[in-house]
Amino acid sequence: MGVAESQFQTLGTLLIKVTIAIIIASVLIRSARFRQIVFAAQRTVREQIMLGLFIGLPVAFFIWMRTQLGYQLPDLDVEGTLLAGTLGGGVAGLTAGIVAALPAQFARTSTGWETLTLPVMIMIGLIGKGAGALAPGIEPVWHFSPFIDMNIYRWVRRRFGNPRGEWQLFFFLMICAVEALVMLAARVFPNQLFALHNPSKPMLVVIVAGGVATVAVPIRIWNSIRNELKIEEQNRLLMESRLEALTRQINPHFLFNTLNSISSLVRTDPELARVLIQKLSNIMRRLLRRGESMTSLREELDFVDDYLSIERVRFGEKLQVIREVDDAALDTPVPSMLLQPLVENCIKHGIQEKVEGGTIRISGSRNDTRLRLEISDDGQGIPEEKIGWIYDDGVGLNNVKERVKILYGADSVFRVTSKYGDGTRVEIELPDLPAK
Numbered sequence: 001m002g003v004a005e006s007q008f009q010t011l012g013t014l015l016i017k018v019t020i021a022i023i024i025a026s027v028l029i030r031s032a033r034f035r036q037i038v039f040a041a042q043r044t045v046r047e048q049i050m051l052g053l054f055i056g057l058p059v060a061f062f063i064w065m066r067t068q069l070g071y072q073l074p075d076l077d078v079e080g081t082l083l084a085g086t087l088g089g090g091v092a093g094l095t096a097g098i099v100a101a102l103p104a105q106f107a108r109t110s111t112g113w114e115t116l117t118l119p120v121m122i123m124i125g126l127i128g129k130g131a132g133a134l135a136p137g138i139e140p141v142w143h144f145s146p147f148i149d150m151n152i153y154r155w156v157r158r159r160f161g162n163p164r165g166e167w168q169l170f171f172f173l174m175i176c177a178v179e180a181l182v183m184l185a186a187r188v189f190p191n192q193l194f195a196l197h198n199p200s201k202p203m204l205v206v207i208v209a210g211g212v213a214t215v216a217v218p219i220r221i222w223n224s225i226r227n228e229l230k231i232e233e234q235n236r237l238l239m240e241s242r243l244e245a246l247t248r249q250i251n252p253h254f255l256f257n258t259l260n261s262i263s264s265l266v267r268t269d270p271e272l273a274r275v276l277i278q279k280l281s282n283i284m285r286r287l288l289r290r291g292e293s294m295t296s297l298r299e300e301l302d303f304v305d306d307y308l309s310i311e312r313v314r315f316g317e318k319l320q321v322i323r324e325v326d327d328a329a330l331d332t333p334v335p336s337m338l339l340q341p342l343v344e345n346c347i348k349h350g351i352q353e354k355v356e357g358g359t360i361r362i363s364g365s366r367n368d369t370r371l372r373l374e375i376s377d378d379g380q381g382i383p384e385e386k387i388g389w390i391y392d393d394g395v396g397l398n399n400v401k402e403r404v405k406i407l408y409g410a411d412s413v414f415r416v417t418s419k420y421g422d423g424t425r426v427e428i429e430l431p432d433l434p435a436k
Contacts, residue, residue, distance in 0.1 A: 010196060010203055014210035017074035018217060024058045024076075025218035029225050038087060039226050041138070051088040052095025055080050059096070064103035066194070075194055077101060078182055079214040081121050082175065085128020086141060087219075093125025104194060116193040120185065124178060131171055140167045142223040146209075146216035172212060179211035180204075255284070258307075261314050272313060279310050294433075297364060297371070298330040304339050304362070311347055318357025319347070325364035332371045334430065335403050342375045342426050345397055350379020350424055358423070369432045376425035382418035397426075404428065 028034050034054050037047045059080035066075055077100040085093020101121040104114040135141050145168070183204070186195035196207050258280055265273040283306050301323070312319055343360060351358040363374045401414050413429035 011206065013074060013196060014207065017076065017210060018213050020062060020074050021076060021079065021214045021217050022221065024055075025221040027058070028054055029222055035225065035229070038222060039229070043088060043092075045091055048088050048091035049095050052084050052092040052097075053099060055084040055092075056096035056099030059100040060103050063100060067103055075196075076214060077104070077117070077121055077194075078124055078178060079211055081124045082128040082131075082178060083215050083218060085125045085130075086132040086135075086171075089132065090126060090129035093128045094122060095125075097121030097125035114192055114194055116185065116189055120182065120193060124182075127174070127178060131174055134170070135167050141171075142219065142226060144168050144171055144216055144219050146213045146220075175212045175215055176208050179208045183207065255280075258283075258310060261310065265314075276310050276313060279306060282306060283310075294333045295336045296330065297325070297332050297334050297373075300334055300336070300339055301325065301330075301362070303337075304343055307340050307343065308360075315347075315351070315357060319351055320357070320359040322359060322361045323363075325362065326366060329364045329366040329371055332366060332430075333433065334371070334373075335400075335407055338400060338403075338428075339373070339375065341397065341400050346375065346377035346379065346424065350377040350381065353380040371428075371430045371432075373428040373430075374425060375428075376423060378423040381420040381423050383420045404430070407433070 031054070033050070037043060037051050037054070040047065043051065059076045063075055063077055077097070080100055081093055081097035084096035098118065098121065101118040104117040132141060182193065183195045186193045258276075262273050262276045262280065265276065283303070308319075308321055312321075339362070343362070346360045351360065358377055358379045361374070361376045365372050397416070404412050404414050408430055411431045413427065415427040416424065417427075418424035
């Protein structure tokens with residue numbers, strides 16, 4: 001075989017080597033258990049062993065293939081062991097190194113027994129552990145790049161500040177040194193340790209660069225998934241924080257309006273005021289006891305009944321309530337404080353403005369995977385020129401609309417229709433939330 005042909009074969013082998021590293025990294029990251037372990041801030045000994053097995057077993061498979069087929073198939077034992085030790089610690093590096101070394105250690109190849117593979121892999125696993133321990137945090141590891149210019153640039157930019165770039169340059173040079181030492185050992189001890197080698201110095205540089213890429217590419221693949229998971233978690237926390245803020249906004253609003261009703265009765269009817277305070281305390285006790293943002297429609301309607309029992313004392317026969325809710329819909333989960341603000345709006349902006357009072361109708365039904373709710377009144381209604389501003393003027397109405405949008409997204413319906421002098425209707429359609 002000529003020199004040019006040998007070099008071409010080596011380049012092809014390196015290309016396949018990096019490709020296999022990409023395939024292994026892509027397959028591993030599909031495992032939820034692997035993601036949980038590799039992205040963990042701290043790992044138990046058992047989890048380190050599992051991480052070593054996750055990385056070591058596919059590497060060992062390709063080494064076994066090489067020993068069986070008898071020619072230069074890609075061998076990822078050095079890179080896989082170093083990667084496991086750097087990301088997972090000493091136990092992970094040792095586990096990956098031992099597992100990866102076994103096929104070469106105990107399988108006789110056409111050139112003999114590769115007896116140095118196991119001790120060399122154990123040493124490389126410990127070197128990886130040391131490299132990870134020297135990193136100033138986990139972020140420099142996850143941002144490692146196979147490009148020397150990027151590592152030098154980061155090192156120069158952060159030379160007098162954050163040591164992240166300095167560690168990445170160190171890790172880059174350390175991988176090069178390990179790859180070079182393995183090739184040197186394979187020459188000093190022929191047939192006892194496998195390594196790609198070529199007498200051409202430019203090819204030695206290419207081989208070392210291929211080893212760096214084989215370590216860096218899985219890190220980049222896994223870090224991209226890590227960043228996606230972090231963004232999803234941040235969005236989830238943001239949504240929960242926003243939802244909690246909206247829920248907290250409802251409670252003072254409800255409390256303020258109810259206390260106003262009670263204050264008007266303190267002098268004129270103290271006994272009735274005492275009854276209202278007792279009912280309010282029952283409502284507040286339920287609110288304080290409720291730690292979740294969701295409740296059943298049945299409990300939500302019970303809460304509305306407690307609220308209406310206070311308002312009926314205030315309005316007497318002027319306030320009538322009709323409830324038409326299918327039994328099949330009562331156990332459907334809905335956001336807490338979903339209906340009370342809407343009923344309060346019916347009273348405050350509809351029934352209260354009419355001398356003769358009016359009727360509030362609450363209806364609910366379930367169709368397949370959707371819940372349909374309707375709250376309507378025959379009160380004063382909203383003038384046509386103000387219908388476009390109802391969400392700006394009504395704290396409770398806008399609050400409910402925002403919470404429905406956050407929880408259910410575009411698949412939900414929140415519609416307000418009103419005709420001046422003929423009442424207002426609020427329609428809500430909620431899809432079933434996916435089970436957690």
